[in-house]
Amino acid sequence: MKLPLVRAGGAYTGPEIFRLASLFLYASLLLEICLLWWMDKPGSTRSVKVSLFVVAALAVVALIRFARPGLHLLGRRHVLLELLAAGAAIGMLSLQSQLPIAPLPWWIGLASVFALELQGSLALAVILAVAVAGALTSVATGGQPEDWLPGFFVTLFAGLLSASLSKAMAANQASLEQALMNERRFNVIARAARHVFMITDRRFRTTYINPAITDVLGYSEQEMLAGAAPAIHPEDLPRRNANLQLLRRKAGASLSMKLRIRHREGHWVWLEIRGYNMLHDPAIGGLVFSIEDISARVEAERKLTEEHALLRTVLDLNPSMIYAKDSNGRFTITNASFQKHYGYASDAELHGKTTEELPGAGGEDGRHPVLPETARRMHLQDMHVIRSGVAVENLEVQDMRDGEVERWYRTFKYPLRDSSGAASGMLAIVRDVTDSKEYEMRLEHLAMHDSLTGLPNRRFMLKMIADLILPEGVPPPQIAVLYFDLDFFKSVNDTHGHDTGDRCLMEVARRIRYELPPEDMVSRFGGDEFVILTHAGMDAARERASRLLSALDRPVVIDDIVVKLHGSIGIAKLLPSHRTPSELIRDADAAMYQAKERGRNRVEAFNAELQVWATRRAQMDVALRFALERKELTLVYQPQVALADGRLCGFELLLRWNSPQYGEIKPDDFIPIAERSGMVVPIGLWALEQACIQLKKWHQAYPRQTPVTLGVNVSMRQLMHSSFIGEVAQILVRTGVAANCIELELTESSAMANPQQTIENLSRLKSLGVRLALDDFGTGYSSLAYLQRLPIDVLKIDRAFARGLGLDNNDAGIVQMILTLAQLLDLDTIAEGVETAEQITVLRRLGCRMGQGYFFSAGVPAAQAERLLAADQPYPLSLTAHA
Ligand SMILES: Nc1nc2c(ncn2[C@@H]2O[C@H](COP(=O)(O)OP(=O)(O)OP(=O)(O)O)[C@@H](O)[C@H]2O)c(=O)[nH]1
CATH class of the missing domain: 3.20.20.450 (EAL domain)
Incomplete structure (x- = not known):
């Protein structure tokens, strides 16, 4: 039968020794009783028989307990009962005069054995009780103090020794179990870890390595333990060697380094290595390394760096001024164009500043001054975008800096949010659109003006009239239009050439402009046609028209050519029935035609009769x-x-x-x-x-x-x-x-x-x-x-x-x-x-x-x-x- 003597990795415990020791105690006591009895044949005293029977029973119990440790025969009550029974049996035998048993060793044995199983004050009490019982039996059989006192102390000593031993073994057992558990945990963690853990001796020979090495470098634990040494990237080798030397030199030193090691399949793997010198620690006695595969991180960092550089380049090459601000309105990013505009050399110089902290009027260090009110306006607008979360798009602003011509900017400002959605700042793109604005304004001027005379053109005039036509039902403002057409201007061109014709038109334009008050608007409406818009009443309009005709009385002299010009003028006033500018122009045109038909060089005003005639012409036009x-x-x-x-x-x-x-x-x-x-x-x-x-x-x-x-x-x-x-x-x-x-x-x-x-x-x-x-x-x-x-x-x-x-x-x-x-x-x-x-x-x-x-x-x-x-x-x- 295999006796389960040893448990928990070979450490003895008090209860286990108790199982063996109690069996030995009862068996040896039983053997002695039987031997003495057989040798001396003391007769069958009743107490000897009872003792024999009790000890035999106890021996059986101990035997069962020894053979079947799974049976719970070690409860505290059971142990105390067993102690009582054993003590009673030894006591009875001690009092027998026919059976010459020496009781002291048995009392000592009893105290020692039970002190193994019982703990604390109970154990002390039991030891004392057994020692006292031994002394009492000795006194009862006539023993003098010098006979029982040494036995009393020996019993106490043996019992206490046994109790201490049991306690020490229990502590030892607990430590052992804890150590085993820690080892198991470590093994599990080391196997599950993605990081490589490695311990080497002082010559850097691997003494422990976890399986993660296979995932990281492709080598097995066994290969590493057998001395496999993956190659270090040549560029990293000197640094790695120097670091290891430093690490080994000083107990407790640590290192951290990044280097490339060749994977078993040939490619380089970026590793981050942390090393600790534990040579002085007897439990480890080596150099401990934690190794992490950071290839993905290094790649991501490389990409990030590249992207960052690319973004920076894009930002700096962009001619627009671009900047970002944090939630307090402080610059976090500015591009080269922005820096240049405000006279800064780098992003860092602007970082953390607010717009209001840009150099004020007068400038600093040769920087462009920003008017304080402009800076304040910009700052407030940026803060509004940050706080409201509402973007500003396509906003055109005009900026006039001291001593400079005004510039036009088109701005776009967007709020920025962090991952939780809270406002984290803003991004602004500001484009200098002065050139295109000026071009646009030039185009607009060209589109609205006549290039020969510089006067507003037909489109401009129609727009002006359109702006004066009020919604239906609202009385129209007092407006009159004079339609001025030169008479027989064709012949001027034919006789003197187109250039002279042009110069005549310029002179006529000048005279018309000169004759009329500035508030009247004069336009060149077509070839030899001028339309004048006046806020005057009809009488005043007639008077103006006559003045214009008189202004042509003086011949136009171009170089040595004298040209005699005349014109016909039609006048019409804005009526509630006019819903479009062309309706008003149509009436003035009709009046002008009337003037032509009635002999030219005269003024006609649009009236009811003319209206009938003009309407009939218009209707016939449609019918035709x-x-x-x-x-x-x-x-x-x-x-x-x-x-x-x-x-x-x-x-x-x-x-x-x-x-x-x-x-x-x-x-x-x-x-x-x-x-x-x-x-x-x-x-x-x-x-x-x-x-x-x-x-x-x-x-x-x-x-x-x-x-x-x-x-x-x-x-x-x-x-x-x-x-x-x-x-x-x-x-x-x-x-x-x-x-x-x-x-x-x-x-x-x-x-x-x-x-x-x-x-x-x-x-x-x-x-x-x-x-x-x-x-x-x-x-x-x-x-x-x-x-x-x-x-x-x-x-x-x-x-x-x-x-x-x-x-x-x-x-x-x-x-x-x-x-x-x-x-x-x-x-x-x-x-x-x-x-x-x-x-x-x-x-x-x-x-x-x-x-x-x-x-x-x-x-x-x-x-x-x-x-x-x-x-x-x-x-x-x-x-x-x-x-
Ligand atoms: N020199 C010059 N002539 C122009 C210009 N634009 C139009 N014309 C000419 O102006 C003349 C206008 O002719 P009309 O108004 O139809 O006729 P008109 O000879 O003035 O005769 P009535 O209007 O019937 O009195 C045409 O011969 C055009 O070629 C221009 O910019 N410069």
């Missing part, structure tokens, strides 16, 4: 825009007759507008409206195409030796239109008509408006093969020089001259001159407005080739014109013949 698509326009053909034989030689195409709203309207009434709106371009092309189709049909149906021609009116507006000539060419191709039978008629006055341009355009038209006629000739102040250069084929003598033929010798003289001129320039001639036989007689006498007018026929529809062609009858040329 739809006339083409609603097929309200029709064409009629007025015959043109050879004055030699009365034969029909062509037609002039005339437009009619049958408006369901306004009835039949003559071209003289609607063409000017179409001219102004630009509708004349599509209408003219449509008419031309229809005429070409018609003429082509007639040429096919009624061939002649000299084919009939068709005159089509074109306006300057059409001629100037960029695509006009191309469109004419396409129409000629599409319809296949003979181009030389199409005669495009341009009035003399429009041809002479811009003769140079007209010559160019007419030349291009001419190259298409068409004939060109100058209409209404005699009214347009043709310059002979230009007339000669115009690529025309026909002169159409204005009806005004035909009217007086036979009645007025002046008219006959003019017609005579025109015909002579035509002859000289080798041009064909046709007289318009022929109504009487007398006119024909004179025209024939003067040598005019063709005539056109009511004497022959008014304009007739295509069907009727075709009948004339089919009949091919010459017109009678005298009254009698005609009748």
